[in-house]
Amino acid sequence: MHGTIMATLAAPIATSFNSLPLLAWLATAFLIGQAATQPLSGKLTDIFSRSSGLLVGNCLFALGNLICGFAEEEWTMILGRTLAGVGGGSLNSIATIIASDFIPLRQRGLWQGIGNIFWGLGNGLGGVVGGYINDTWHWKIAFLAQVPFTLISLIIIWFQLDTIRSNSPSTPMNGRASITRVDFLGSFTLVSALALLLLGLTTGGNIVPWTHPLASVSLPLAAALLCVFIFVEQKIAREPILPLHFLRDRTVLCACLTNWFFNLTTYVFIFYIPIYYRARGASTTQAGAALIPFSITFPIGSLGAGIITTKTGKYKHLLRAILLLMLLGTIASCTNRLSTPLWPAMFELAIVGLATGAMLTVTLLALISAVETSQQAVVTSLSYVFRSTGSVTGLALASAVYQGVLESDLWTKIGDQTNAADIISNIKDSLDEIDRLPNQLQWAVRSSYMVALRATYMTTAAFAVMAVVSGLLIRELKLHSTLMRDDDGGATKGESFGRYDDQMR
Template sequence: MDTNHSTPTYVSPPVVHPFEAKDAIDQVSNTAQLAFDASARTSVTTAGNTHTSNPTPLSFDPSNAPSLSSSSSSFTAAGKEHYDHTTITASAASGFPKPSATTAARNSPTPSDSTTAAAQAAQQQLGQDYGPKSPMSKSRQMVVFLGILMVLFLAALDQSIVTTALPSISKDFNNFSEISWVGTGFLLTMTAIQPLYGVAADLAGRKRTMMFANAVFFVGSALCGAAQSMNMLIIGRAIQGIGGSGILTLSLILVADIVPLRNRGKYQSLTAFVYALASVFGPLLGGVFSDNVTWRWAFYINLPVGAVGMVLLVVFLHMNRPKNMSLKTAMRGLDYAGIGLLIGSIIMILLGLNWGADAKYKWDSAVILSLLIVGVLVMAAFFFNEWKVAANPIIPLRLLGTLSLGMTYFPVFVDGFVSMGLLFFLPLYSQAVHGASAIESGVELLPYVCMSSAVAIVVGQLASRWGTYKEFIIVGWIAGVLSTGLMVLFDENTSRGRMAGILLVQGVSLGAVVNTQLLAVHAQLKNPADMALATSLWTLLRTFGGVFGVALGGTLVQSSLSTANASKYAQDIKGIADLSPELQEPVLKAFVEGLQKIFILLAAFSGAALLASFFIEKVAMDGSGNVDDDNVGQGDVQELEDTRQRQPVEKLNDSPHPLSTV
C-alpha cells in the first residue's frame, strides 16, 4: 500500500446567505477600490520633501486573502493585519486589473517579486493612506455620513441664519454702526483660513482636524449666544468662521477618503443637498428664533445638534493617521511665508470689497483703493512664493499646472459667484417687488433649492454609474446661461409663477455642476496625495466667488439707487414695499435696474464657464484611465487585461476567498 498519497476527501463549501454574500462582496469591492486609490498615493519620506511619482503596484496572493465571517461580514484580526501590508485587488468584485509580475518587479524598490518584497512595498506605499483604518460596513458608513451631514448643515446654516436676526441683534445692543461686522467677521475668517485645512488634514490626519474644527465652531457658537456686547458677538462670529471653514472643507475630504472616486458622486450629492437646504432655511430659522424666542438661539442651536453629529464621528469614524513624519518635522517644513501672504491678501481684498459694497467708503476713496491694490500685490507675492520659494507650498501651482485643471477651477469660482449672488439678491427682489416677508422670500426660493437638490442626487447616481462628469458640467452651464439670461427680464411686474419657472431651470444648473466639478478636479489629479490640498482650493475658490458676487452685486444696486437719490433703501429693501405709490415707483424702478445689471453679469460669467467646460479633460473614474503610458508598455497593458479576463465573478465561489468562513 502506498502511504505517500492520502485519499482526497470532499469538503463541502461554506453556506453563505445571499444577502450576507452581497454585503461582503460590496465591502470587499469598496475596500479594493480604496486600496487601489491608496496604492496610487505618493509616498512621503520622513523629511517630507521626497515624493515618488510612480507608486509600486501591489501584488495579491489569494491564499493569504483576509477572511470574512459569514455571520458578521467583518474582517478578522489576521485579515486586517494582512490588509495593512497588501492591497486587496479583488478583481472579481471590483473589476480592477491585477498588476502583472513584470510590472511589479520593475517598479518595486528591489528586483525581487516575492511575497515578502511585495508586502514591504505595500506597507511603504500605504504608509500615508488617510482612509479608514478598516473596511466600513454599509451601516457604519451611513452613521458616519449622518454625522458629517449634521455638522455640515450647521456650518452652512451659519452663513445665512443671521441675516434675518440682525435687526433684533442691533436693537438689543443699541449698536447699528457695527452690525455689518457680524457677517463680515464670519466671512473673513472662513475664507482666509480655508486653504490651511488642506495642509492640516495631511499633517494631523482627517479625523483630528475635523474634531478641532468642530470644537472651534462650538466655542464660537457659545460665545455668540452668550454675548453681552456687539464686540463679543463679532469675536464669536470670527471664531465660528474659523471652525465652519474647516467643517466645510473636511466634510468633502472625508467623503473623498471614504468613498472610491467612481461612487463618490452619490455621497457628494447629499452634501450639496444639505448645503442647499441650509442656505434657504437659514433666513427662515433666523426669523423664527428672533420673532418667537430670541436671536441667541440662532447660535445656541448649534450646540445640541452639533454635539450629536460630533459624537457619531468620534465613535464610528476611525481614520488612519499620518506616518513616517513627526509633528516637529512637519511643523518645521510648513510654508509660513505663504500662509501669512495668503491670509493677508484675502483679508485686504475682502475688506475692500465689503466696505465698497456697503458704501462705508466710496470706491475711489484712498481706503478702498489701498486695500484692493495692496491686496492684489500681496496675492502676487504669494503666488511667486509658491512658485519659486516654498519647499512645501500650501497651494502647489501644479494644481493649476494644466489647461484642463485651470478650466475646471474657473467654473468653480463662477458657481460660487452665481449661486451666492442669487441666494442673496433674489430674496431682496421678493421683498421689494412682491412685498414678501423674510420668511416668504425664503419660501419663494424653494423651487430653486428643491430642483437643485433633486438634480444633484440624480446626477450623482448617473455619474457613478456611467463613470463620467464632463457632460453633466456642460449641460449644467447651458441651463445656467439660459436661466440667468431669462432673469434679465425680471421687472416690477414679474409674477411669482414666472419667477418660480426660471428658478427651476437655474436649479438644474446648480445641481448638475456642484458635485461634478469636484469630481473633475479629483479625477484629473496626477498625484492623488494632492487630494486634500485640491479640495481646500476648490472650497476657497467657490467661497471667494460667492464673496465677489455679493460684493459686485451690492455695488450695482447701491449705484442704481444712488442715481435715484434713494441710497438709504439699499439697507432697507423691505421699506420699498411700504412707500406710497408716487414715491415707490422711481425707487422700485432703480432697484430693479440694479438687479438687472447683476443678472447680466451672472449670465456673462455663466457663458464664460460654459466655454471653459469644453476644455475640461475627460478622465475615467474607475482607475482604467490612470495607466502611466510612459512607464507601462503595451505588453503590460495587454497582460493586465488578460488578468482581468481570467478572473470572472464566478471565481468568488472558489476557496479560499473573502467569503470563506473561519
C-alpha cells in the same frame, strides 16, 4: 442649514442695527473666514490628521455662532461671522477630503450626491426656520440654536476618530516633526492676501468710497502679498501649502475657474432673492420660503450627476448641459419686474440650484481625477479657494452694483421730496421703512429696488457666460473604479495623471 438661515436673516439683522450696508458684511465676513482656512485644510490635515481638523473646525463654528447670538454691536457680529466662517470653511473642505479618502472616483459622484441630499434638506428647512424664528422670537435665537447641534457633531467625530485616522492616506508624525512640515510663510502670505483682497472688494463702493484707504490700500497690498506667496511656493517652501503647479493643467485650472464663476452667480441669487421678495412686500418667512426650490434642486442636481457619472464613467456631455441650464436661469432672472408674479423667481432659483449641484459634483471629479491620489486633499483645498473667493467677489460686486444703482434711482424718483436725503438714507438702511412711506411714494421706491436688483442680475448673467467658456475647456478624464486606480490593466496609483479621454481605449 446655516447658509439659508443667514440669507433669510441678513436683512432683519441689518435692519435691527439700522445699517443696510451691514448686509454685505454679514455674508462676506463668513466667506472671508472660509477663504482664509480652506486653502490650508488639505495640507494641514495631511500633516496633523483629518480628525484633528474636524474637531477644531467644529469648535470654531460653535464659538462663532455663540458670539453672534450674544452680539450687541456690529463689530461683534462681524467677528462672530468670521470665526464661524473659519470653522465652517474647514468643515466643508475636510468632509469632502475624507469622502475622497474612502470612495473610488467612479462612485465618488454618487456619494457626493447622497451627501448633498442632507445638505439640501438642511438648507430647505433653514430659510423657513430662520424666518419663523425671527418673526416669532428674535434672530439671535437662530444662531444660539446651532450651538447644541455642533456639540453633537463633536461627540460623533470623537467616537469615530480611529476610523477616520485608519483611512487617511498618511499617518501624522510626532508634534515637532509635524510642525517642521508646515509652510508657515506660505500660509501667512496666502491668508493675508486673501483677507486683504476680500476686505477691499467688500468695503470699496459699498461701505466706503473706492478712494478710501481701506479699499485703495488693501487691494494693492493684497496683490503684492499674492506675488510674495507665489514666490515662496515656487522657490522657498519645502512642502508648499498650495502647490501652484497644478494650475498648469488645463483641467484643474478650468475646473477651478468654473467653480469661481458658478459660486459668484449662485451666492448673488441666494442673497438677493429674499431682498426681491421683501421689496415686493413679502414677510421674512415668505422670503425664506423662496429659497426652498434651490435647496430641493441642488441635491437633485448633485445626486443626478453622481448617478450618471457612476453608470457611464464620463461627464463631458453632462457638463455642457449644466452650463446651458445655468446660463438660462441667469438670463431669465433679468426679465423680472414689479408686475411679475413671485413664482418665476423661485423657478429661476430652482434652475440655478440644479445646475450648481451638478456642477460641484462634476468639477470635483474632474479635479481629483487629474492628480495623483496622494494630492487629492491639496487640490480639493485649491478648489475651495476658488469657491470661497468667487462667493465673496460676487457678493461684493453685486452689493456695489445694487447700492450704487439703488441710490441713483431713488434720487431720480424722489429727489424732489422734502427731506429727500433723510428718506433715502432711511430706505437704504432698512427695508421696513418702505411700509412707513406714504402710498404715493411706496411704488416709486419699490420700483427703484427692482431697477437695482435687475442691474445686479444682469451683472451675474455676464459672469455666467464666462462660466460657460471655462467649463467647456474642461477635459474628459477616466473615472477609476478602485481607490488605487489600478483597474485599467495594472496601472499604479497616480499613473493616470494627464491621461485624457481621447487616449483611453
